[in-house]
Amino acid sequence: MFFLVLGIFALIAGFAINTPALTFSRYARPVKLVGVVLIVLGLLSSSVRQIDAGSVGVQNLFGQVQDHVLESGLNFVNPLVNVTEYDVKTRNYTMSAIADEGNKDGDDAIRVLTADGLQVVIDLTVLYRVMPSEAPRIHSAIGPDYVDKIVRPITRTRIRDNAVYYDAIALYSTKRDEFQTRIYKAIENDFKSRGLMLEQLLVRNIVLPASVQKTIESKINAEQESQKMQFVLAKERQEADRKRVEAQGIADYQKILSTGLSDKQLQYEQIKAQRELAGSPNAKIIIMNGRGNMPLLLTDK
Numbered sequence: 001m002f003f004l005v006l007g008i009f010a011l012i013a014g015f016a017i018n019t020p021a022l023t024f025s026r027y028a029r030p031v032k033l034v035g036v037v038l039i040v041l042g043l044l045s046s047s048v049r050q051i052d053a054g055s056v057g058v059q060n061l062f063g064q065v066q067d068h069v070l071e072s073g074l075n076f077v078n079p080l081v082n083v084t085e086y087d088v089k090t091r092n093y094t095m096s097a098i099a100d101e102g103n104k105d106g107d108d109a110i111r112v113l114t115a116d117g118l119q120v121v122i123d124l125t126v127l128y129r130v131m132p133s134e135a136p137r138i139h140s141a142i143g144p145d146y147v148d149k150i151v152r153p154i155t156r157t158r159i160r161d162n163a164v165y166y167d168a169i170a171l172y173s174t175k176r177d178e179f180q181t182r183i184y185k186a187i188e189n190d191f192k193s194r195g196l197m198l199e200q201l202l203v204r205n206i207v208l209p210a211s212v213q214k215t216i217e218s219k220i221n222a223e224q225e226s227q228k229m230q231f232v233l234a235k236e237r238q239e240a241d242r243k244r245v246e247a248q249g250i251a252d253y254q255k256i257l258s259t260g261l262s263d264k265q266l267q268y269e270q271i272k273a274q275r276e277l278a279g280s281p282n283a284k285i286i287i288m289n290g291r292g293n294m295p296l297l298l299t300d301k
Contacts, residue, residue, distance in 0.1 A: 048074055049083050051073060051075060051085060054087060055087050055089075056072070056132045056135050057075065058085075058086060058136050058139040059078075059083055062080075069133065084139060086135045086144070087130065093125070093128070093155070094123075095155070098123075110160070115167050116168055118208070120163065120209075121206070122206055124204060125202040127200040128196050131195050150194050158190065162179065162182050165182075168208055168212055169215075171206060180201060
């Protein structure tokens with residue numbers, strides 16, 4: 001466009017100095033030629049537009065947005081048309097309580113009220129992209145600042161609208177996936193109606209009030225103590241069972257001995273024991289009382 005405007009001015013100047021009375025009228029023809037060349041270059045450069053990869057171009061001619069989008073690469077267009085590029089790659093928008101982590105400076109987390117009246121802080125990341133075919137409609141109805149007009153307010157509103165159906169503790173633990181699925185469907189429908197595609201919704205962190213966190217910690221500690229006590233009781237039961245089995249074995253052994261050994265067998269075992277004691281190098285004198293009250297005297301050799 002710059003060459004086109006410059007060429008028009010040069011052509012006008014060439015016609016203006018094309019007067020014989022002027023001393024530099026002889027430059028009128030070269031100036032006109034330069035003007036024509038600049039106009040041609042301007043038309044050529046304005047007729048070719050390059051669209052970057054992952055983007056589409058929206059054409060606007062005198063306030064009228066054209067439905068045909070320009071794909072990435074070189075495109076031939078009307079030299080007078082104004083082309084606005086829209087990024088159609090996956091983008092993310094993060095709202096976090098941690099400074100310099102989200103898209104906004106400072107604490108930008110979402111604060112919601114749950115069904116039990118408690119305030120919960122939610123960190124969230126939205127993954128979305130512009131649908132290429134809907135770029136002209138976004139340009140005409142919303143504009144290039146669709147992030148601040150659509151993505152941010154709709155996300156925050158839908159999260160607050162759906163958080164009121166859950167208690168704080170359930171939202172933090174058992175109902176977290178259900179809550180994420182619910183707000184995903186709500187935001188997806190709103191985005192789609194405005195030309196945006198919601199790819200994924202990530203609930204990064206849920207911060208409960210300090211009083212609720214203490215309650216959860218106490219509950220977890222109580223559960224751990226209960227599990228520990230169950231382990232101790234189970235161990236004691238096993239030990240009791242072991243002792244019971246051991247006692248039963250001793251009782252069975254004694255019963256076998258009392259009913260299965262005869263007097264002759266006991267006398268034989270006694271004689272064997274006496275012989276072993278007599279053969280011991282440490283045995284000096286051993287006196288034992290036999291069955292017939294007859295003392296037995298053994299001395300070493």
